Amino acid sequence: QVQLVESGGGLVQAGGSLRLSCAASRSIRIINVMGWYRQAPGEQREMVSTITSGGITKYADSVKGRFTISRDNLKNTVYLQMNSLKPEDTAVYYCYAASGDRAFWGQGTQVTVSS
Numbered sequence: 001q002v003q004l005v006e007s008g009g010g011l012v013q014a015g016g017s018l019r020l021s022c023a024a025s026r027s028i029r030i031i032n033v034m035g036w037y038r039q040a041p042g043e044q045r046e047m048v049s050t051i052t053s054g055g056i057t058k059y060a061d062s063v064k065g066r067f068t069i070s071r072d073n074l075k076n077t078v079y080l081q082m083n084s085l086k087p088e089d090t091a092v093y094y095c096y097a098a099s100g101d102r103a104f105w106g107q108g109t110q111v112t113v114s115s
Helices: none
Strands: 004-007 010-013 018-024 033-039 046-052 057-059 067-072 077-082 091-099 102-105 109-114
Touching: 004 091, 018 033, 018 091, 018 109, 033 067, 033 077, 046 067, 046 077, 057 067
Parallel strands: 010 109
Antiparallel strands: 004 018, 018 077, 033 046, 033 091, 046 057, 067 077, 091 102, 091 109
8 A cells, every 4th residue: 555645736827837746655666657647627637747666757748848757766755847837737636656456646736827
């Protein structure tokens, strides 16, 4: 079992930046994949970015070049640095962890980008 707690969301103007953090309740060294998904009102949850235990990253086309995912195994934390934010980035952002055949989700943090 892994508990994930997100932080760092908020209200920002278009063009601004935010950094999301996801703190895990136990060591993330052996967690195969961690990442971020988001869900806008009336939309399906979509993958934003993932990072494997080996450091391989993946990004949605819509955020490439603007968002950067990283993980700190010593702090058991995954980060999402979001730059050049756009109104269409507005959503609830969820932290995700996959270990073996199990998946875990955080409760989400709201990101709102005003135009």
